[in-house]
Amino acid sequence: MTAEIECEQNKRVSVSREGWTPKIVMFCCNWCSYAGADGAGVARLQQETNVRVIRVMCSSRVDAVHIYTAFLEGADGVLITGCHLGDCHYVNGNEKTLVKYKFIKSMLDEMGIEDERLQLQWISASEGQQYAAFVNEMTEKIRKLGPSPFRKPEVI
């Protein structure tokens, strides 16, 4: 009996794909990408609705803690967007994001998390079109990948 219980606890039940839609957390910088998202909305561009946008003042505000927490809480993908290099409202915030992103990416790779689940993209305030395209493209890619390995079955 004990053995059975142990077995039950140690088994990671993979999330069934049935009735599953990807949950994506997206960090948008206040000065460019968030305005870009706004622009995409105002222009009534068709977008997938799986993305939850979190506004941050700068893409460099996104810490590894945020990304890991998102994954551990059941996100299937995390997208980070910021101003184009050289256009940062805080001089070089997005350069710092790049450094951090490189390390986190390498770590996720080492844990066997697919490349598409964490993506970084520069989107400026006027690029509503690109914003919508990026959201649609990533949602499609993550939908193909299936539920994140971090995701627990009980997470809806």
Place this chain on the structure above:
Amino acid sequence: MTKVKVGDRLIGWSTNEEVRSNGGSGGLVTAVFAAALEKGLVDNVVVLEKANQFEAVPIITDSVEDVFNSAGSMHMLISNQTKYLQQFKNEASIALAVKPCDMRGIREQQKRNTIDSDKIFTVGLNCGGTMAPFKIREVVESVYEVDPDQVKGEEIEKGKLIIETFDGEHHSHSIDDLEVDDHGRRENCRYCTVKIATNSDLACGNWGVIGELSGRGTYVEVMTEKGAEFLQNAIDMKFAEVVEAPEKGTEIRGKVNGVMLKMAANTHKEVFKPIEGDKLEDLRKELENCIHCGACKEVCPVCACGVDAKCNKYYDPTDDYDISLYHLIRFLHLSDSCIGCGQCTDVCPADIPLTRLYRRFANPVQEELDYMPGMDDRTPPFFLTKLEELE
């Protein structure tokens, strides 16, 4: 003889005959420390005091006599001394003998402004690896079939671990054979790639001491201005004598190092072979016994965060995540700075092979950036502002 300068390769020994024959390989390190203390170049010296035949504890002293009575080098001193130094808050100047990994820890702390490099003088000792005292105790009983309490001392020679008992007998076994059953050096030592402490002020060791000086002299490479000053001081005060190292000695030293590194590379391949199957599941399995005591962070020689660290602050025991944030954050923060000293594995009460896990994340990044933490004064890559500075 001309003045000692940076880059000199010398063979030295203590002028005190007693120290020279009793101390390890000619007692040069003892002489340098004693001279520095006598002259007032440093306030304190860290020496080893034998706790028992298997273990020594580092003690800090300001008496020359204690320095002369110290235990010499040991193969079973596994603690990293970086964290001890932090306790002194740079109030006193300290001289100490270090393993390469100790020095790497000290260097990393200097970069993080917790240890003042002006206050520290280090003599680096060659290190082919260290062994956990409790394991050797077990081995002595099970493999050597000797009563552990009858052991007088240990020595490593030509790849063999020699145990000397009180009745004067020598028992030896090949370390390679011992390591098949994980009874030899600690795992991280087996794949460590720094055997000569070229990051310290003076890099000392017995590799490359040949001919009649063998066993009675120490090969020393002067790495910094400070090292030259301290060695010159010991010579001026007639505590030590040096001669130019013969070409052949230098060659042999390089060869020994080469052989060691080759062995390390083989072990590295073995330990870090690609994981088959679910990598995440593998990691989760390794960490599932973690009790979140935080000991691995406490001993980590490169961690300078203190109690208000991100890994502590954002981790909550009620999280119920597959892998706790504590580990994920530490894996990330150490991926550029892990020196592979093995302290975390040693202290882990749940026997998690933490060093291996940290190295698993650190290896690809450090290889790609060609960055060896603690070996030079480069800023840790994670602290850089621009990606171009990385390459």
